[in-house]
Each structure stands twice: as structure tokens, then as C-alpha cells.
């Protein structure tokens with residue numbers, strides 16, 4: 001609601017300034033503006049406006065100079081020049097969402113959050129989504145406040161990393177404080193060292209992880225007799 | 237499901253154990269399915285004598301089964317048509333040769349030294365009569381001079397006793413008839429096979445299964461050790477007294493020629509149970525493992541096949557009784573047992589208050605783990621996360637969606653997914669949407685049955701390579717093995733040590749890989 005009223009106000013403000021635009025500039029500006037918080041790619045502008053390349057390029061420069069439009073990074077395709085009317089904030093589809101900063105996935109930040117959440121679960125033995133969310137708000141370890149969805153995303157990634165598992169409370173032992181049947185999270189008990197799942201039979205031998213297995217034959221150029229991976233593996 | 241490298245590996249094992257000629261015959265049978273003697277001579281281009289001898293070896297070692305297919309529609313000219321014995325290679329039995337040490341280990345855990353020795357003989361010679369087993373036992377004791385009198389009464393009793401024990405726990409069984417008549421597979425089956433014959437190797441499996449099912453001796457005599465004086469024990473035999481009577485009159489005459497061999501099915505069942513229990517132990521806890529172990533032990537003989545999808549249903553009371561019988565379960569309460577059963581995935585009781593555990597699920601999780609660890613090692617952590625997402629979702633997901641849910645850069649995701657697809661770890665579909673603007677999406681999915689076949693084939697390939705490399709290392713240092721022990725010093729000693737390490741590593745890796753082969757093929 002708020003968004004639309006401020007847009008209205010801006011549009012009123014802008015009327016005089018669009019008056020000073022040349023025809024091609026106005027056409028272009030209207031197209032860009034009609035895309036709202038999605039913005040538009042230069043190639044698409046050219047197609048939609050039917051203006052020649054040099055005209056479009058010149059108009060874009062002037063519109064930018066007049067601060068009517070801005071260039072934005074489109075996460076979907078960073079190589080493409082993408083423009084948006086100045087009054088809009090790029091949508092999630094353009095920025096990539098909460099975990100992005102300046103068009104890049106903020107991997108360091110994500111890993112930090114993951115790590116802190118994991119440590120919290122480890123300490124708690126079992127934890128629920130609500131519990132973790134509350135801890136993230138109250139403990140003061142995070143400078144920002146996370147939404148439920150964000151914490152959910154972090155937990156989901158930790159599950160995919162096989163760092164934690166989603167289980168239903170049995171009400172026994174570690175689950176004693178959680179109502180029976182509630183979904184909670186627990187660290188995986190891994191045989192191997194932390195972070196690395198137990199290597200399977202294939203993962204522990206050269207052929208199991210060999211990129212050339214499909215071209216390796218008993219008597220071929222690539223063969224277990226001549227194989228360099230084996231040479232290295234059996235180098236005692 | 238017979239994979240290309242499965243056959244290659246099987247042929248390799250046969251070559252190692254019995255030489256090239258036998259392997260040639262075996263390979264043709266594996267590749268072409270059941271053949272007659274004449275056909276085999278034609279395909280192998282060996283002499284009749286060579287083929288016959290090879291077949292004898294293969295039959296003796298339970299790697300080939302002869303059978304006669306009953307023809308239904310030739311009733312009129314039955315006399316005219318000549319009986320055609322066909323030979324069927326038993327791929328599974330060939331591969332089991334790799335596992336003999338494991339089978340012996342199981343017996344040494346469950347039974348005594350005599351039983352281990354007896355089984356060792358059966359594995360080494362394929363199949364033996366009681367008399368041959370006694371001869372062998374006497375030989376081992378150094379009684380060779382007495383061989384033909386054989387009348388070391390102690391030996392025969394000891395052997396009979398051990399054989400009886402092995403039969404009771406089903407580790408040994410009577411061999412099927414040498415060349416039984418088998419009815420043709422049902423019409424419906426034939427059609428299905430015809431239609432699917434392009435799908436790799438559907439045919440041999442179906443025939444193999446059909447023949448194998450048909451030749452198993454009836455339950456009553458399969459595990460019985462009958463002698464002149466003994467009558468079939470009918471306690472676990474479903475036969476009517478009339479049948480009983482009929483059998484007892486025939487058997488005394490055959491007594492001496494009755495052949496016994498290891499019952500691989502039971503060994504594989506034991507291996508599977510072990511894997512199930514250990515998986516539950518790591519995934520859940522010791523209690524759940526104890527309970528599953530007790531259930532499987534109690535229902536062992538009630539399992540109709542190795543690949544049981546669900547455990548045989550038992551009531552909570554029965555389960556509890558079985559659990560407290562075990563050492564680790566002695567102190568458990570019935571509430572604890574119930575809650576573990578819930579953890580094991582049986583939330584509701586069936587109508588008759590019985591519980592049954594989804595074993596297929598446990599096997600599936602174990603397979604996933606093996607495949608995921610390959611993905612992690614071969615393609616890295618991002619790929620691992622994406623693969624696990626798809627594996628869990630079990631449906632098509634779009635590239636960006638995958639990237640988002642796994643915290644992978646959107647521009648990097650397609651590359652990784654493409655690599656996985658190219659190596660046949662993922663299935664891909666293109667989706668073209670023609671709305672305001674035409675856009676193309678790529679959808680990805682883990683197709684488990686197909687992937688598992690693919691991974692299994694890679695595993696056979698890897699097993700073959702391990703075995704070839706082992707042979708190569710031995711051959712390279714052949715002269716080292718002929719040097720007397722006391723001469724191995726200095727530089728030689730270093731080489732000798734290396735060879736031993738190489739040997740140990742390759743052997744143990746092969747055994748571990750074989751566990752994975754069983755997981756994907758036999759369980």
C-alpha cells in the first residue's frame with residue numbers, strides 16, 4: 001500500500017521533468033518504468049521501442065544523468081546491462097534475495113550463520129525451529145534479525161550438508177523437553193571426522209572417484225596397469 | 237539387472253579360478269543366456285570335449301545349472317522331439333566366490349571349528365556327498381591309508397554332526413537335481429520379455445529367476461540330512477504322509493549320491509541383516525539396533541526371499557520377549573521398545589497389533605549414502621548438497637530453485653548440474669515456456685533405479701580394476717615372491733614391505749567394495 005502511494009506522489013513530481021525529455025528518451029523511459037521493480041535488459045528495450053542502437057544508448061546516458069533511471073545488477077544474468085526506473089528497489093528476482101549482496105551470494109556470511117546455528121544445536125542436543133529463531137534474536141550473536149524463513153533456509157542447508165538431521169521427538173532422552181511428534185533438529189552422528197561423512201567403499205579407492213572411468217579399459221591406453229592415480233595411491 | 241562390467245568381472249573371477257577355457261564357455265553363457273551344448277560349441281569354437289569339461293567344472297562349482305525346458309505345445313510328437321538340455325550361467329553364484337572368506341567368517345562366529353572346515357571343503361570343491369566329506373575329513377587327519385575302508389566311525393559321526401548343524405541353520409542345502417525339467421515361463425512373462433528385450437539384459441534375469449525358483453528342492457528335504465535309518469523329519473515339512481512315504485522309499489537308494497553345497501541365499505541373508513542392523517545403529521541408536529536384530533533373528537526362517545521389503549510382522553509382546561532374550565536388550569522396558577519401533581518407522585500398529593519394519597527403506601538410505609559419498613569426493617561439496625536436495629525431493633526441480641535451496645551461486649549451479657548429468661548421476665528435462673517471452677528452463681532429478689544400476693556397473697568396473705591391479709603388482713614383483721625369506725634384506729626388504737602393503741590395501745579395498753556390491757545387487 002505504502003509503495004503505491006509513494007509511487008503516485010513521485011509520478012506527480014516527475015511530470016514536469018519528463019516534459020523536458022526528447023521523444024526517444026520519453027519512449028524509452030516509459031518502457032523502463034513500466035517494468036517496475038523488475039527492470040529491463042537493453043536488448044529488450046531496443047526490441048520493444050524499435051529504436052536504433054545508437055539512439056537508445058545515447059538516451060540511456062541522458063536518462064541516467066538526469067537520475068531518472070539506474071543501472072542494476074541482475075542476478076539471473078550478470079553480463080547483461082539492466083536498467084530500472086530510479087524510484088524502484090530491485091525485486092528479489094533481480095537481487096537474488098536476502099542472502100545476496102551486490103549481486104553476489106554472500107557465502108562467507110551464510111557459512112558464518114550456518115556455523116553458529118550448528119554450534120547452537122550441538123550444545124542443545126536437539127532444537128526446534130522456533131527455539132533457534134528465538135535464540136538468534138535474544139542471544140545477540142547476530143547483528144541482523146532473521147526471519148523464520150531465513151532460519152528455515154539455513155537449517156535446510158545444514159540438513160543437505162548432512163550436518164544435522166530432521167527428526168521427530170520421541171519424548172525420550174534428549175527429546176524429553178520437546179513434545180512428542182514435534183519436528184526437531186539434531187547433529188548427525190558421523191563416524192568420521194567432523195564435517196566429512198564416512199567415505200563409502202567407492203569413495204576410498206581411485207576408480208570410485210575417477211573422472212576417466214568411462215574411458216578406462218583393461219587393455220586400453222588408460223588401464224589399471226598404467227594408471228597414474230593408482231601409482232599415487234600405492235606409493236608407500 | 238546384469239551390467240556389462242558385472243559380466244566382465246564375473247568372467248575375470250572364473251579366469252582366475254579355472255583358466256581361460258572355462259571362462260570362455262562361461263562368458264558365452266553370461267552374454268547370450270541359456271544355451272545347449274551344440275550351441276555352445278558353435279559359439280565358443282571349442283571342441284565338444286573342451287566345452288563338456290568346462291561345463292562339468294562350472295556345474296561342480298555351482299556356477300552353471302543345467303535344465304530342460306518343458307515344451308507345452310509339442311504333446312503330439314513328444315517322442316520325435318529330442319530333449320535339449322540347456323545350460324544357464326548363475327552370475328550371482330560366480331560373484332559369491334569373492335565372498336567365500338566372509339561366509340566362512342559367519343560360520344566361525346555362529347558354529348564350531350568342524351563346521352568351518354566342512355564348509356571350507358564345500359566352498360573349495362563346490363559340492364560334495366557325505367562320503368566325500370568324510371573322506372576329506374579323514375584325509376585332513378592323516379588317515380589316508382584307511383581311505384577306502386573309510387571306516388573310521390568317529391570321523392563319520394563327527395562329519396554327520398557338523399553337516400547336520402550346518403543344515404539346521406541353513407548354511408548348507410541339498411543340491412538341486414542335475415538337470416530338472418522346468419516348465420516354460422508363463423505366456424504373460426514371455427510377452428513382457430519380448431517387449432522389453434531391448435532394455436539391457438532383462439531376458440537372462442527373468443529366465444534365471446524362473447529356473448532358480450523351479451529347481452529349489454522342496455522345503456522338507458532341502459535342509460534334511462537323511463540316512464538309511466532316518467525318516468524325513470516332518471516337523472517343519474508341509475508334505476502329506478503320502479508324499480512322505482513316496483520320498484522315503486526313493487531316498488535310501490540315492491543316499492550316497494546326495495550332493496550338498498553351501499546355501500548362498502542364507503549367507504547373503506545374514507550379510508543383509510548385519511548391514512540393516514549396523515545402519516540402524518549409526519542412524520538411530522544401539523537400542524533400535526538391538527530390537528531390529530532380535531526381530532530379524534526371530535523371523536529368519538520365515539523370510540521368503542533375501543530382498544524382503546518389510547520385516548515379518550510380529551506382535552509387540554513377541555518382539556519384547558525376543559529383545560529381552562538378547563544380552564543388550566535385557567534391561568529394556570516395553571515402553572522403550574515401543575518408542576524405538578516408532579523411531580524405526582512403524583508408527584501405527586497393524587490391525588492385529590503387529591509391527592513390521594520397512595527394510596527396503598533402510599537399504600535405500602544405505603545406498604544413498606554410498607552414492608552421495610561418491611558425489612562429494614568426485615564433484616565437491618556444492619554438488620553434494622544439490623544432489624542430496626534432488627535425491628530427497630525425488631522429483632524434477634528447476635536449476636534456480638536448486639541453487640537457491642542449496643546456497644549455490646546461480647551462475648555456478650548449471651555447470652555442476654550439467655557435469656552430474658553427463659556422468660549419468662542426474663536426469664535432465666528441458667522445458668520451454670512460450671509466454672510473453674520465450675524462456676527455457678532446465679529441470680533435474682535423481683532417478684534412483686537407473687542411477688543405482690549405473691553406480692553398480694561402475695562398482696563392478698572398479699572391482700575389476702582393483703583385481704587387475706593386484707595381479708599386475710604380483711606379476712611385477714614375481715621374482716620377489718620366490719626369494720627365500722631369510723634372503724630378503726636391505727633393498728629387497730623394502731620392496732617386499734611395499735608389496736605387502738600394496739597387497740593388503742588392494743585386498744581390503746576389494747572386500748569393502750564387495751560389501752557395496754552386495755548392497756546394490758543382492759540386498
Ligand code: SF4
Nearest residue numbers: 206207210216224227
Ligand atoms: S584404473 Fe585409474 S584410470 Fe582407470 S578408472 Fe581406475 S583410477 Fe581411473
